[in-house]
Amino acid sequence: MDRDLHNKPFDSGTKAKLSIFHDYLKEWLPVFLAKKETYWHTINIFDFFSGPGIDTNGNKGTPLLILDELEVYLKEIQSKNIIINLYFNDYSADKIESLKSTLTTYENSFFNIKVESKDFKKAFKGQLQLMSKKDTANLLFLDQTGVKQIDENIFKSIIELKTTDFLFFISSSTIKRFKNHPAISAYHNINPDEIENTEYDQIHRLVTSYYRGLIPKTKSYYIAPFSLKKKAGLYGLIFGSGNPFGIEKFLRTCWKIDPLRGEANFDIDNDKINPGQIDLFTGEAQRPKKIEKFESELKNNILLKKITNDKELYLYTLNNGFIPTHTKKVIKELIKNNKIKKNNLNISYKVFKNNAIVTNIELN
Ligand SMILES: C[S@@+](CC[C@H](N)C(=O)[O-])C[C@H]1O[C@@H](n2cnc3c(N)ncnc32)[C@H](O)[C@@H]1O
Structure with missing residues (x-):
């Protein structure tokens, strides 16, 4: 079975995920770019699993959605001298070559764009210094395949960053299906009995509560899930922010997409x-x-x-x-x-x- 989502048109679950990301981006950018006062002189957007930019039908993936939304604020970016750093990475060299060629039509002098083809953990380490700088706001999009990349160490490094919102994707049903398999359980310390006792539809809630549990009790940090059912399994997004306004904006996006429960692209509570x-x-x-x-x-x-x-x-x-x-x-x-x-x-x-x-x- 071909599991590469870029070798075919995006399915409805992928489209729902992209639409949440896109809507959130629309809410996030004006907070930093459209305000009268400029508190953050540098904005960094990291897309660590960028893909090639489009699917086989020309539907836009995350890198192009980011560029499209930034175009809306070109005037503000210029007049306020805001530095915009964009970082795109994918370990597939072929996808990165396609992305580079697509990006040539977008080139403008307002953004610094860096494109790399590295394994995520190396890419993340390489960008940590930029993410940690003062007076910068970061948005991290971590659209991983599967479950292995956002482990405890990576999660803990992210929540220590200042003015950083993140959104990551995780195949929660893989955690349920392979609960006793060391190749999966090595990355998450979720109690197998708890996984066993959690209904399939609810598994992304359990995975989210595991990540919530990694936040030190003394830290104010906000986490919210969105569950996505696709043909191949149950996936989900986990959003995190150190700022209540960040989580409010994410939740508004979720309630727009799921007006009944604000949390899934299906009837998660079997109502x-x-x-x-x-x-x-x-x-x-x-x-x-x-x-x-x-x-x-x-x-x-x-x-x-x-x-x-x-x-x-x-x-x-x-x-x-x-x-x-x-x-x-x-x-x-x-x-x-x-x-x-x-x-x-x-x-x-x-x-x-x-x-x-x-x-x-x-x-x-
Ligand atoms: C779900 S797709 C991302 C889709 C993309 N955000 C989009 O909108 O089209 C996941 C991507 O991560 C890449 N990938 C998988 N494992 C990786 C790793 N360890 N490091 C970096 N990239 C990886 C895959 O090549 C794939 O393009």
Whole structure:
């Protein structure tokens, strides 16, 4: 079987993955390029598993999506003198030759483009110094084949970098299928019993929680998954950022693609919802279990004073994979039912800004 995704047109799962990456890029770039003030004078985008740039039908892969989106900001890049470093790597020399020839049509003097053909771990080591520089913002896209490249050491190096968001791809069903195979388990320390007890559809959630567990308890870091079912198995993206605004933007992208659960290109919780269908017992539109659970736990946490102000509300929302719209709805309901006072709660990133006022939730 031909497993190389560039020898055939991208399938729907690959297209979904690229569309998440593309949408996130659209959200990420303006934060660094379209603001009045310039805090970061250098922007680095690393595509460590770049492929040749297109599939056999001419659909654009990650390198060309990056270039297309940057074109939108040429004026800002020029007027603010922002340095843009782009790094593309793939260990296939043939793919890199194709990419180089495609890139000739894109050449402009606004970006520094470096293209290499190295094994990932060498490529990563080679770029570490650039990624670690002050006053730079990094976006890392790690579209690996399989499961072996983003191991514990690489993950821990990435989360130590300042102003760095990353998105990596992983074949989570491989971890389930080969849970006892040393060639796979050598790269991840996930308990085989836990893998065994996790349903196939949920496996990417377990893999994400393994990576979450690698973050030191003293560190504020945000991680979110998106599961992708393809013909060949269950894959997923894992996003990470040290900044709540970064994770909010990623989650917005996910909820746009999966309006029911914000987390998968399939019915991950087996809700079997037909959009618009009315529940026979409640007479209301059917709702995903994930949303019901979030709303009920959020209400309890507020009423039990486990969440006491808007900053905590904002973080609770993001850490549970939701966005402020979901929480605002719950708050509105609690106010309407006279459970809490109508204080001006600021459930947004603004509550994280310097000198922001944190507002307490007052129970009635
Ligand atoms: C899933 S594809 C990437 C697709 C690409 N992002 C795109 O949009 O077209 C994975 C790529 O990683 C390359 N690759 C696999 N193992 C690698 C390694 N150890 N180091 C560097 N590249 C590798 C493969 O040649 C393949 O092109």
